[in-house]
Amino acid sequence: MNQTVHIPVMLEETMLGLEVRAGGIWVDGTLGGGSHTRALLERSAPDGIVYSFDVDPNALARAKETLKEFGDRFQAVEANFRNLDDRLAERGVMSVDGILLDLGVSSDEIVDSSKGLSFMTEGPLDMRLGPKANEDGLTAADIVNTWKPNEIEQLIREFGEEKFARHIVDVIVTARKSSRITRTTELASLIRQAVPKGYERGRIHPATRTFQALRIAVNDEFESLKEAIDGSHRILTPGGKLAVIAFHSLEDRIVKVAFKDKERWEPITKRPQEPTEAEVQKNSRSRSAKLRVARKVQ
Numbered sequence: 019m020n021q022t023v024h025i026p027v028m029l030e031e032t033m034l035g036l037e038v039r040a041g042g043i044w045v046d047g048t049l050g051g052g053s054h055t056r057a058l059l060e061r062s063a064p065d066g067i068v069y070s071f072d073v074d075p076n077a078l079a080r081a082k083e084t085l086k087e088f089g090d091r092f093q094a095v096e097a098n099f100r101n102l103d104d105r106l107a108e109r110g111v112m113s114v115d116g117i118l119l120d121l122g123v124s125s126d127e128i129v130d131s132s133k134g135l136s137f138m139t140e141g142p143l144d145m146r147l148g149p150k151a152n153e154d155g156l157t158a159a160d161i162v163n164t165w166k167p168n169e170i171e172q173l174i175r176e177f178g179e180e181k182f183a184r185h186i187v188d189v190i191v192t193a194r195k196s197s198r199i200t201r202t203t204e205l206a207s208l209i210r211q212a213v214p215k216g217y218e219r220g221r222i223h224p225a226t227r228t229f230q231a232l233r234i235a236v237n238d239e240f241e242s243l244k245e246a247i248d249g250s251h252r253i254l255t256p257g258g259k260l261a262v263i264a265f266h267s268l269e270d271r272i273v274k275v276a277f278k279d280k281e282r283w284e285p286i287t288k289r290p291q292e293p294t295e296a297e298v299q300k301n302s303r304s305r306s307a308k309l310r311v312a313r314k315v316q
């Protein structure tokens with residue numbers, strides 16, 4: 019099984035925020051490369067149990083190998099975190115001490131060309147993180163080839179915060195008249211044609227925002243997050259904490275709004291915590307991370 023290439027983000031901050039201690043039951047809703055799960059296992063030793071969710075079977079298979087030393091203290095669950103309370107209840111777990119959601123995709127998934135997440139690598143225009151990532155089997159190719167132009171435009175504008183959404187959709191609609199758009203690099207080159215030269219003064223690739231919007235829609239990321247926050251509240255013990263690391267402003271907004279419900283949550287981080295400059299230097303992917311932690315009130 020291959021090694022992870024994912025570098026964990028705000029590892030120390032999340033462990034401190036969750037106040038991980040010996041014993042108890044802890045949940046990592048986003049196993050990924052397994053570094054946060056490993057830290058939960060180490061800090062809850064000798065007998066804490068960690069349930070780690072992922073929709074990506076590769077992440078689960080890898081972690082079963084790399085976290086073998088923890089034996090039954092590590093429980094891998096192939097499921098969407100939107101149903102985390104139900105999946106835990108099925109395993110006889112009715113309350114937990116802390117939950118972490120480190121949102122989005124891992125670097126392992128970005129480099130896996132079969133998932134089609136990267137505009138830099140040739141691959142199918144799929145973008146599902148795994149078989150349980152969505153219920154309807156929707157792929158990025160389905161969106162690009164079958165949705166109405168105004169629906170695609172709205173998606174790219176809202177979820178991608180892309181100001182050239184209209185231009186991009188015009189190029190997509192013209193191209194799909196002659197043949198179905200099926201490859202990542204094909205879409206990336208259409209987007210490049212659609213946006214002005216010197217897009218964003220070269221700071222980001224022109225396809226970045228469109229690819230992000232498609233991925234969010236395919237994996238129903240925002241609705242899953244809302245359901246996961248509700249489910250976390252149901253399964254946390256009173257006083258237990260939920261920590262969420264968001265990488266997208268709309269995602270962070272969902273967390274911020276949810277944590278404003280004073281009858282349910284007491285925010286521990288009044289403002290979102292951000293990575294230190296030293297962390298951003300070491301791992302540029304961490305630069306947009308925002309960590310919020312809240313305690314379940316009742």
Ligand SMILES: C[S@@+](CC[C@H](N)C(=O)[O-])C[C@H]1O[C@@H](n2cnc3c(N)ncnc32)[C@H](O)[C@@H]1O
Pocket residue numbers: 024025026027047048049050051052053054055071072073074077097098099100120121122123124127147237242
């Ligand atoms: C940013 S990575 C987590 C990295 C991890 N914390 C680490 O230290 O390596 C996010 C992971 O969550 C998974 N994921 C995304 N959405 C999910 C969902 N709705 N349910 C379960 N897993 C999800 C992805 O497949 C990915 O492996």
